[in-house]
Amino acid sequence: PIKRFIALQLLFILIASTTYAQNAERIKLKHGSHREGKRTDSVMQKWRGNGLGQFIHWGLYAIPGGEWNGKQYNGAAEWIRSWNGIPKSAYDSLIYKFNPINFNADEWASIAKNMGAKYVTITTKHHDGFCLWPSKYTSYTVANSPWKKDIMKPLVDAYDKAGLDVILYFSIMDWNHPGWRYDIKTKADSIAFEGFKKFTRNQLIELLTMYPKAKGLWFDGTWDKSWVKQAKFADELEAEMRKLRPGLIIGSRFRADEYGKRHFDSNNVLMGDYEQGWERKLPNSIADVHGNDWDCVMTIPENQWGYNKAWKGHIKSSNELIEMTAKAVSLGGNFVLNFGPKGDGSIRDEEKKLASEIGDWMKVNSEAIYNCEYSGLEKQDWGYFTKKREKDKVYLIIFNTPVSGAYRVKLPAKTAIAKSYLLTNPNMDLRVEEVHSNEYFIYAKPTTEAKPFVIVLDTKKKENNGGNNYEKAK
Numbered sequence: 001p002i003k004r005f006i007a008l009q010l011l012f013i014l015i016a017s018t019t020y021a022q023n024a025e026r027i028k029l030k031h032g033s034h035r036e037g038k039r040t041d042s043v044m045q046k047w048r049g050n051g052l053g054q055f056i057h058w059g060l061y062a063i064p065g066g067e068w069n070g071k072q073y074n075g076a077a078e079w080i081r082s083w084n085g086i087p088k089s090a091y092d093s094l095i096y097k098f099n100p101i102n103f104n105a106d107e108w109a110s111i112a113k114n115m116g117a118k119y120v121t122i123t124t125k126h127h128d129g130f131c132l133w134p135s136k137y138t139s140y141t142v143a144n145s146p147w148k149k150d151i152m153k154p155l156v157d158a159y160d161k162a163g164l165d166v167i168l169y170f171s172i173m174d175w176n177h178p179g180w181r182y183d184i185k186t187k188a189d190s191i192a193f194e195g196f197k198k199f200t201r202n203q204l205i206e207l208l209t210m211y212p213k214a215k216g217l218w219f220d221g222t223w224d225k226s227w228v229k230q231a232k233f234a235d236e237l238e239a240e241m242r243k244l245r246p247g248l249i250i251g252s253r254f255r256a257d258e259y260g261k262r263h264f265d266s267n268n269v270l271m272g273d274y275e276q277g278w279e280r281k282l283p284n285s286i287a288d289v290h291g292n293d294w295d296c297v298m299t300i301p302e303n304q305w306g307y308n309k310a311w312k313g314h315i316k317s318s319n320e321l322i323e324m325t326a327k328a329v330s331l332g333g334n335f336v337l338n339f340g341p342k343g344d345g346s347i348r349d350e351e352k353k354l355a356s357e358i359g360d361w362m363k364v365n366s367e368a369i370y371n372c373e374y375s376g377l378e379k380q381d382w383g384y385f386t387k388k389r390e391k392d393k394v395y396l397i398i399f400n401t402p403v404s405g406a407y408r409v410k411l412p413a414k415t416a417i418a419k420s421y422l423l424t425n426p427n428m429d430l431r432v433e434e435v436h437s438n439e440y441f442i443y444a445k446p447t448t449e450a451k452p453f454v455i456v457l458d459t460k461k462k463e464n465n466g467g468n469n470y471e472k473a474k
C-alpha cells in the first residue's frame with residue numbers, strides 16, 4: 001500500500017506539473033476562444049458528417065457579371081464595385097435593376113441535392129452591403145428593388161424542404177453603410193463605427209430571428225483593423241447569437257481576440273467551431289488541420305465567386321472537384337463548392353453540368369463521403385482513405401490506378417482485414433495479399449474508365465493467430 005500511495009502521489013505531481021506548465025505558457029485572455037477541441041453536440045456532428053456542401057454567391061454584382069461598359073474587370077466579379085473603373089454610385093444604382101425573373105429557389109435546391117450536397121451556404125449580404133432579405137436597418141435591400149420580395153425566405157425554405165441544412169453567409173465589411181471604416185483613426189471614425197456596430201448586431205439578430213431554420217453563420221469581411229479591434233464587442237455578440245440560437249455554428253473567421261489574433265487566439269486555440277481558413281485551397285496533411293473541424297470553400301474558375309460572364313482561365317473538371325471532395329473528407333473536413341447564379345436568377349449551364357456529373361459519382365460512391373472522417377492510415381499514391389465514423393469500415397477512393405493493379409494499404413498492428421470488395425460489387429471479395437506485416441496489396445480492376453472508384457475494407461481487431469482470412473505472401 002505504501003508503494004501505491006507514493007506512486008499515486010508521483011502521478012498527481014506529474015499531472016499537476018504538466019497542466020501548470022501548459023497553462024503557464026498560456027496568456028490570460030478575456031476574448032479568446034471559449035472552447036477547445038471539437039464540439040460533440042448533434043448539430044455539429046451532423047455538420048461534420050456532411051462532407052459536401054454548396055456555396056451560393058448572389059447579389060447585385062451578378063448583374064454586371066465582371067464587365068462594365070464592355071470592359072472586363074480582372075478581379076473577382078463580386079468585387080467589381082471596388083474597381084476604379086466604376087463610380088461607386090453607378091454600382092449602387094444596380095439595386096434598381098435587380099429583378100431576377102428566372103429566380104427559382106426550388107431549382108437551386110434540387111441542383112444542390114442532386115449534386116449530393118448536404119448543406120448550403122448562401123450570401124445574405126456581401127461586401128457591397130446589398131441585402132437579399134428585407135432588412136429593417138437599411139434601405140439597400142431587395143425590398144427597394146423592382147423585385148421587392150424577400151429572396152432569403154424562399155431559399156431557406158426550398159433547401160430545407162430538399163433536406164439540406166442552411167448556413168447564412170454574412171459580410172461584416174459593408175461598403176454601402178456610411179459608418180463602415182477600414183480602420184478607426186479619429187474620434188469621428190470611432191463615433192461612426194459605433195453606429196456601424198449597432199447596425200451589424202441588429203442585422204444579425206434580425207437574420208437569426210427571420211430565418212430560425214439556419215444552422216449557422218459563415219462570416220466574411222472581418223480582416224480590416226476596424227473590426228479586428230472589436231474583440232469585446234464581437235465576443236459579446238457571438239455569445240448573444242449563440243444564446244438566441246442554441247447549437248448555432250460559427251467559424252473561426254468571425255472575431256479576433258484582444259490581441260488582434262484571428263482564426264487562432266493568442267494561445268493558438270481555434271476561435272469558433274471550425275477553421276474557415278481554407279479558401280480555394282486544401283490542407284495537405286492531417287497536421288495542417290490541428291485536430292479541428294474545418295471547411296474548404298472552392299470556386300469552379302480560379303477566383304470567381306459571383307457570376308462572371310467570362311468563363312475564363314482554368315475551369316475545374318468534375319474529376320478534379322470529386323478529388324478535392326475526397327481529399328477534404330479524408331482529412332476530416334467539408335468541401336463547399338461555389339455557384340454564382342446570373343443576375344436573372346438562373347444558374348449557368350456549365351455549373352449545372354458539373355453539379356450533375358458530381359452527383360452521378362456521389363449517387364454511387366457517397367457512402368465513402370457522408371459521415372466519414374480521417375482514417376489515421378498512411379496516405380498512399382492511389383488516392384485517399386476515408387473511414388466511416390464509429391464503424392470498422394475503411395474506404396479507398398481511387399484516383400490513380402497503379403499499373404500493378406495492386407493497391408497498397410498499411411494498417412495498425414491490431415487491425416486485420418475481414419473483407420475487401422468494390423463498393424459497386426460487395427458480393428465479390430477482392431484478393432488481398434500481405435506483403436509485409438500489416439502491409440497489404442489489394443488487387444482490383446478499375447470499375448469505370450476515367451472516373452474515381454471505391455474499394456471497401458471491412459476491418460476487425462486482430463486475433464492472436466493473425467486473424468486475417470486471406471493468403472499470406474508466398
Ligand SMILES: C[C@@H]1O/C(=N\OC(=O)Nc2ccccc2)[C@@H](O)[C@H](O)[C@@H]1O
Pocket residue numbers: 076078079220221277279297305
Ligand atoms: C468566399 C470569399 O471570401 C472572401 N474573402 O476571403 C478571404 O479573404 N479569405 C482569406 C484571406 C486571407 C487568408 C485566407 C483566406 C471574399 O472577399 C470573396 O468575395 C468570397 O466571398
